[in-house]
Amino acid sequence: MTVWDRPEPPTRPAPLDRERIVAAAIALADEGGLEAVSLRKVAARLDVGPMRLYGYISTKQELFDLMVDEVYAEILPQEQPGDWREALRALAHRTRHAALRHEWLADLLGGRPALGPNALAVGEVTLAALNSLADIDTAMRAVETVSAYFTGAIRREIASLRAERATGLSKHNWQRASGPRLTRMLATGRFPALTKAVYDGTDVDAEASFATGLEWVLDAVAAKLTRPPV
Amino acid sequence: MTVWDRPEPPTRPAPLDRERIVAAAIALADEGGLEAVSLRKVAARLDVGPMRLYGYISTKQELFDLMVDEVYAEILPQEQPGDWREALRALAHRTRHAALRHEWLADLLGGRPALGPNALAVGEVTLAALNSLADIDTAMRAVETVSAYFTGAIRREIASLRAERATGLSKHNWQRASGPRLTRMLATGRFPALTKAVYDGTDVDAEASFATGLEWVLDAVAAKLTRPPV
DNA sequence: ATTTCCCTAATACGATGTATCGCAACAGTA
DNA sequence: TACTGTTGCGATACATCGTATTAGGGAAAT
Numbered sequence: 001m002t003v004w005d006r007p008e009p010p011t012r013p014a015p016l017d018r019e020r021i022v023a024a025a026i027a028l029a030d031e032g033g034l035e036a037v038s039l040r041k042v043a044a045r046l047d048v049g050p051m052r053l054y055g056y057i058s059t060k061q062e063l064f065d066l067m068v069d070e071v072y073a074e075i076l077p078q079e080q081p082g083d084w085r086e087a088l089r090a091l092a093h094r095t096r097h098a099a100l101r102h103e104w105l106a107d108l109l110g111g112r113p114a115l116g117p118n119a120l121a122v123g124e125v126t127l128a129a130l131n132s133l134a135d136i137d138t139a140m141r142a143v144e145t146v147s148a149y150f151t152g153a154i155r156r157e158i159a160s161l162r163a164e165r166a167t168g169l170s171k172h173n174w175q176r177a178s179g180p181r182l183t184r185m186l187a188t189g190r191f192p193a194l195t196k197a198v199y200d201g202t203d204v205d206a207e208a209s210f211a212t213g214l215e216w217v218l219d220a221v222a223a224k225l226t227r228p229p230v
Numbered sequence: 231m232t233v234w235d236r237p238e239p240p241t242r243p244a245p246l247d248r249e250r251i252v253a254a255a256i257a258l259a260d261e262g263g264l265e266a267v268s269l270r271k272v273a274a275r276l277d278v279g280p281m282r283l284y285g286y287i288s289t290k291q292e293l294f295d296l297m298v299d300e301v302y303a304e305i306l307p308q309e310q311p312g313d314w315r316e317a318l319r320a321l322a323h324r325t326r327h328a329a330l331r332h333e334w335l336a337d338l339l340g341g342r343p344a345l346g347p348n349a350l351a352v353g354e355v356t357l358a359a360l361n362s363l364a365d366i367d368t369a370m371r372a373v374e375t376v377s378a379y380f381t382g383a384i385r386r387e388i389a390s391l392r393a394e395r396a397t398g399l400s401k402h403n404w405q406r407a408s409g410p411r412l413t414r415m416l417a418t419g420r421f422p423a424l425t426k427a428v429y430d431g432t433d434v435d436a437e438a439s440f441a442t443g444l445e446w447v448l449d450a451v452a453a454k455l456t457r458p459p460v
Numbered sequence: 461a462t463t464t465c466c467c468t469a470a471t472a473c474g475a476t477g478t479a480t481c482g483c484a485a486c487a488g489t490a
Numbered sequence: 491t492a493c494t495g496t497t498g499c500g501a502t503a504c505a506t507c508g509t510a511t512t513a514g515g516g517a518a519a520t
Binding site: 048049050 | 467469470
């Protein structure tokens, strides 16, 4: 019996697992933003019927959760950081860089509790860095405060970045020059402080402004950590 | 010619303006969250064809922008606040309360630059409160830092609130008791700091934790404002 | 060899955002 | 008063989406 006589084996279904699914979804999101992620497109990229995915996730939201946790793996520092301040600073900057690599992360950050394994691991090393310096409650408050800051700051930065991209102008230049409505509103004189800020404010690098605000918040945390040393 | 003889006048199209549209959209969002807002449903609530809305907005995203700016009208304080600290504190708390009234705001906050008239007005009074105390750049940094904090904190709070609502348990109790996977993961011993936080941490009121973190950040800002008095 | 069962793919459904098109009522002119 | 142009509204249409349901076919069990 030659090869020609034997029928082809039936096409086996493409092997699949969550890792592959999440990777495909992240690739789509990196290319076209969150809105480019549809279960149908993810499935297509894996040569699979859309319904197949429901064996691995039961809702699109769960896919987003998995994507976020995958990014937390990038955020998790490889080596144990030095002191608490370095740990929190690193967490903030690593999260920011992850969001710059995966802008869609900004849309998801803080949107729901992150309870995946990698997110937990990040939480663990972060809390651990504060272990010996404060009681648990203070430590949690510190982490939450810093996290709130950088979550909000990252979201704003990505939002500005997208707006710039959409208009093709830097935010500052846009406000000053062609944003016609804004220019008109500022010209009304009803917003003197804003106007001064727009025209006289220094254009500062996004990373620098992020870092500055972060150090302020870290200073605040430091004050609370050392005040009652516990 | 009696009334009976005269034909009814032709049904005039329902009068419409942005205000009505936005109000309908906000009502829908308050009832069922952002995902309950569809142009069709907004139109239906106004007894109008869906396409009619495109005379007033050109995209669903624009409707969201209008909704957000409408909420900024609630956030704008009625009386001029006292000192800068009071101004920033009030801004934070008023935004938080607005988000508790309109939970969907948390999904939109920081998602894109807020440039509507009410948002600008809020920005104006906020910046104005810092006018005499710092140069423009410092003032902007202060506002941005505080805003980043409360934006992130509000998002987290609403996210937790929804998660609690979905499971019917307080976050703390849920972690401790029935969240089976989380309990199992903590039991592995791989997350000692987290475990301690979950089991030994005090359950604190959301508003108190928001306020505490806020005061920390305000302390930090105060330090930077007074250091170089300018 | 036959039957059972599970997994896959196909089909189906209701909903969505928005483009397009045709019409009907009004304004202005003859 | 008849006619014509214009404007803006509604209906229809389309591609897409998340997901429920169904039917089929290969693997495992008998």
